[in-house]
Amino acid sequence: MLKKYALKMGIGMKKIHLSTNEKEYKEGHIIEGGIKFFGGLIPQKIRRYDIDLIACNQKNDKEEIVRSHSVFCSIPVQPNEQKETVFTLEIPSANEMNSQDNDYYIQANFMLDHKLEQSVRVAVKISPLATM
16 A cells, blocks of 8 residues: 555656657658556556657747657556557658757657556657758
């Protein structure tokens, strides 16, 4: 019971690592990456996760979700266990995005067993397609 209270306070939660196969992508291409789950103090289940491509405008400090993908699941993760899954996310074409003054991030949001949410974010560079 003490472990569940510690978990609700964020102590002993599972760790999540998000990575992409490349650091730079072109508009209209596909981002591929992986998610690693590391077990915490008690067994938990990942009930849902969302992978978002977020544009952060440097001038006005606003964030916008450009693309999103949700996965409903039931992934059990035992203490000290490690699991892995992959994801893909399509980058919009140039006419769908305003890439000037934007930084881009892939953010993964996780809904766990006990209604706890965790988020992890990694920066990616998106450059325009070369015009001929």
